[in-house]
Amino acid sequence: MEHFLKTFTLFSFFVSLSLCHNIKLLSENVPVAIGVMLGASESEIGVKCLQDIDLILNGVADRELWALQVLDASGNRQNLFLWANNLWLGSREACLASKTPPPVIVSANTPKLKKLLNVTAPVSVDYRILTGILMSDHQKSLQVLFRDSADFQLGICIPSSCSLSETLTLVQQYFNRGNVSNFHSISVTFNRVKDLNSSTSDLWGNASYRSAMCIFLIITVLTLLSSGGTPLKKSSNGNETKTTYQKFISCFHFSSNYLATMSVNVHPDSVPSVAALKTFSCLWIIGMHVMYFNIITLRFPLASASFDNIGYFLLFRSVLAVDIFFMISGLLVAYNFLRQQGLHRQIRVNSFTENIKLYFRFIIHRYFRLAPVVLISAILSRMVFLYLDSINALPMGFCPGIECEYWYRNILFVQNFYPIQEMCNRWSWHVACDLQLYGIFIAILFIQAKYPRSGRLLVVLVTAVGVLLTFLLCIYYQFQLSVLGVFEAIDTVYTPLWYRIHPYGIGVFIGMIIVMAKNTKMPTISNRSVSLFVICSLTFLISQVLSDAASKGVLHVAFLWSLGRFLFAVFMGSYLCLAEWGYLTPLTKLASNNFCVRINKLSYTLYMFHSVLARLAFGGRLPPSELSYPMIVIAYLGILTATYLFSIICTSAIEVPFQKLTEVFIMKPIRKKEPIHTKKST
Numbered sequence: 001m002e003h004f005l006k007t008f009t010l011f012s013f014f015v016s017l018s019l020c021h022n023i024k025l026l027s028e029n030v031p032v033a034i035g036v037m038l039g040a041s042e043s044e045i046g047v048k049c050l051q052d053i054d055l056i057l058n059g060v061a062d063r064e065l066w067a068l069q070v071l072d073a074s075g076n077r078q079n080l081f082l083w084a085n086n087l088w089l090g091s092r093e094a095c096l097a098s099k100t101p102p103p104v105i106v107s108a109n110t111p112k113l114k115k116l117l118n119v120t121a122p123v124s125v126d127y128r129i130l131t132g133i134l135m136s137d138h139q140k141s142l143q144v145l146f147r148d149s150a151d152f153q154l155g156i157c158i159p160s161s162c163s164l165s166e167t168l169t170l171v172q173q174y175f176n177r178g179n180v181s182n183f184h185s186i187s188v189t190f191n192r193v194k195d196l197n198s199s200t201s202d203l204w205g206n207a208s209y210r211s212a213m214c215i216f217l218i219i220t221v222l223t224l225l226s227s228g229g230t231p232l233k234k235s236s237n238g239n240e241t242k243t244t245y246q247k248f249i250s251c252f253h254f255s256s257n258y259l260a261t262m263s264v265n266v267h268p269d270s271v272p273s274v275a276a277l278k279t280f281s282c283l284w285i286i287g288m289h290v291m292y293f294n295i296i297t298l299r300f301p302l303a304s305a306s307f308d309n310i311g312y313f314l315l316f317r318s319v320l321a322v323d324i325f326f327m328i329s330g331l332l333v334a335y336n337f338l339r340q341q342g343l344h345r346q347i348r349v350n351s352f353t354e355n356i357k358l359y360f361r362f363i364i365h366r367y368f369r370l371a372p373v374v375l376i377s378a379i380l381s382r383m384v385f386l387y388l389d390s391i392n393a394l395p396m397g398f399c400p401g402i403e404c405e406y407w408y409r410n411i412l413f414v415q416n417f418y419p420i421q422e423m424c425n426r427w428s429w430h431v432a433c434d435l436q437l438y439g440i441f442i443a444i445l446f447i448q449a450k451y452p453r454s455g456r457l458l459v460v461l462v463t464a465v466g467v468l469l470t471f472l473l474c475i476y477y478q479f480q481l482s483v484l485g486v487f488e489a490i491d492t493v494y495t496p497l498w499y500r501i502h503p504y505g506i507g508v509f510i511g512m513i514i515v516m517a518k519n520t521k522m523p524t525i526s527n528r529s530v531s532l533f534v535i536c537s538l539t540f541l542i543s544q545v546l547s548d549a550a551s552k553g554v555l556h557v558a559f560l561w562s563l564g565r566f567l568f569a570v571f572m573g574s575y576l577c578l579a580e581w582g583y584l585t586p587l588t589k590l591a592s593n594n595f596c597v598r599i600n601k602l603s604y605t606l607y608m609f610h611s612v613l614a615r616l617a618f619g620g621r622l623p624p625s626e627l628s629y630p631m632i633v634i635a636y637l638g639i640l641t642a643t644y645l646f647s648i649i650c651t652s653a654i655e656v657p658f659q660k661l662t663e664v665f666i667m668k669p670i671r672k673k674e675p676i677h678t679k680k681s682t
Contacts (some may be wrong), residue, residue: 032088033074033156034060036174039163044173045166050121052159059121066121069098073127081184082138086152095127095157120468124160128167129153132190152188168193187289195430212379222252251660258652261601264594271335271514273579274328275600276591277572281321281328282603286610286643288318290636319486319494320544320568322430323503325607327569329434330441330507331514331576337445338515344449359446365666366438369429370604371411372658377608378407381425384616402615416495427611429495436497437504441628443507457510466501467566473498474558481557493561502562503569510573514580522581530583537571544568605647605655613646 030038037053045053061068073095075088098121132153168190175188217273242250249274265378266272337343347355382404404424409415413436416429444462448455470493473479477492486494493499519524544564579587590596599606617639 031071032076032154032174033071036156036170037158039174039177040170044169045162048611049159049162049166052161055123056159066098069094070121070125070157073098073155073157075153086134088152088154089129090127090155092127092155092159095125098125098157119166125157126160126195127155127157128164129155129166129194130171130190131192131194132188135187135189137185154188154190163196164193212383215376215379219252222249222657223254223510223653225249226251226253226524227255246660247664251562251664252653253659254652257656258648259662260656261271261648261652262598264597266592266597269339271331271576271580273576273584273587273591274332275596276579276587277576278328278603279596279599281324282599282606283640284318285325286322286606286640287636288321289611290614290639320565323500323565323569324572325430326434326437326500326503327507327573330437330504331511331573332507333438333441334445334508335515337442338512347446347449355446355450359443361666362442363439365662366412366435368662368666369433369655369659370413372654373605373608373650374413374425374428374431376654377612378404378410378424380408380609381612384612388615388619402612416497419491420495425608425612428608430607432498433495433497437500440501441504441508456512459505459512463502463505463509466498466505467562469498470502470565471558471562474561475554478554479557479561480554481560506569506573508564510577513577517577517581525581525583527580527583530578533574534578534584537574541568541571542619544678602644602647602651604670605650606643609646609650610639612641613643617642 034057037057040050042050056067056070060071073091077089080083107584130153132152132154156171156173158170162170171193172188172190175186177188317619330401339573347358350358381402385402385404395657402425404410406415406422407424409418410424410428410432413432415425416432420426420429431503440462444455444458447458474493479489479493501677520673544560544567575584575587578584579591582588
């Protein structure tokens, strides 16, 4: 009876408001938290929970400040519901602050107000987040950039005595009654409730934290041991040689690794112009990811025409920059493999079984070069996720990419075979594709070493099949080249292995051309022809980036996404050829810049860690949707600088040591088997 009288009093209070004279608008104006607590009964929740709820309702009826603060801290109906603004979060800080007097200074002439402010909550409250799937006829055809419009989050300030299951029951009942809105049909099925008041120190009991501490401790110990030095062992002829232990421990010498990382010296047998294109691609992709993961929030349609024309075309077409990475990777693999003439002779004289063993040594070498950074990034992602998930009101499922529940797929380099929603470090699909394509094309290069004509034919055939397969599958999946189209079809036409075959194959073919030109004679091309080619190709590339294919037909989009990307990779590879042959001096000068040389060395760690650090820097929360372009630039430069500094440490302490280890213990024995007379290049 007492609960009924309290309910009647509160409803009378809201009906007395000028906006609620129409009884049909009553439930629309009652705050969600009030509606949830008014629906409480002894049959569904415990006695203590119900008593504390009654205390809050009494406080609201008496308009006590602490009770109004509990109400104010809870999430309520938001504007722009039609545009999928489904974050009804409230404030965790305001909820917890209701336990203490508000920090408001009042004059001595207002004793009543001072007394009112000094009244604290007689009941302990907690802030809870409920996550669910929303069904609404008004939102069914709407989609929001980068997140599912069906996601729904509600924050509520509720007595601590109410368990998580009781909170879920009360809120679900309130939404089931259909009195959330008289204007919009809203049906929510809540599937998660979370208490955000746990201590972050509890996270240190997690396996990810313990694993990280063990790995970091091992690396630290190896670094310290390598800096101490050990006496060299003397061989039978009196020469000092390194033992296996000394060879192993010297790979972790941090000072020498740091100097190698920061060195701007370029190997004379390398392709120096690669640094310019890789720097360009890396900065472009980082810019896109910073925007994707941290800046753009609830915008539908895109915030303005200027962003639609500039932000979309310049940032979201960074999907093309990924092809540059694959093209360069294929080029370097072919270039480094084909220059080893002694290795080719060894492959030709080997039996099939011996070549299989040799092939797997190459795969193991590649795996151990990539795996340590992948492992560290997965652990770091999991640590960041757990930390942010413990302090944020916003569920971290809203911040994709760092959950790392399926981290073992990354270690096996198979994460690109699964939906992106299940990926740990979503951007690491690129590394998985890279290792898989390396295995495919190294096998082809082995065939090419033994049967040159067949190998070159296989490169052309596999690359052509990749282009054709991309074209056909784009038609099959009705792919649309737009912001939403790319992310809707990301599991079918973006991350799978077969969509990256042709840029990698083009890189392998470009590497073959560069090696053949070095072994014979550099081609002679008139400067006028080079200038005409560059102008025409750049015109095509700019039109490819700025073309609005969102409104085009499926065939047109499939043509752009297959043949357009093919020509994009071909032109980028041709620029490297021309620069290598001395025709594109500006590109060569840009590549020799110290910044480009260092970014080239740091590109792997920059790519793997920038999104994790961006999440950590932004606290896992999405900033206001109306960010100015200057603020976007500042955010991008800040994340880039932080990732650059972090990458220097990771490259020196993790990537370079394992590169040395694979070189010393895997690749060096292969070279020792080469006969002395075969080491001279022909």
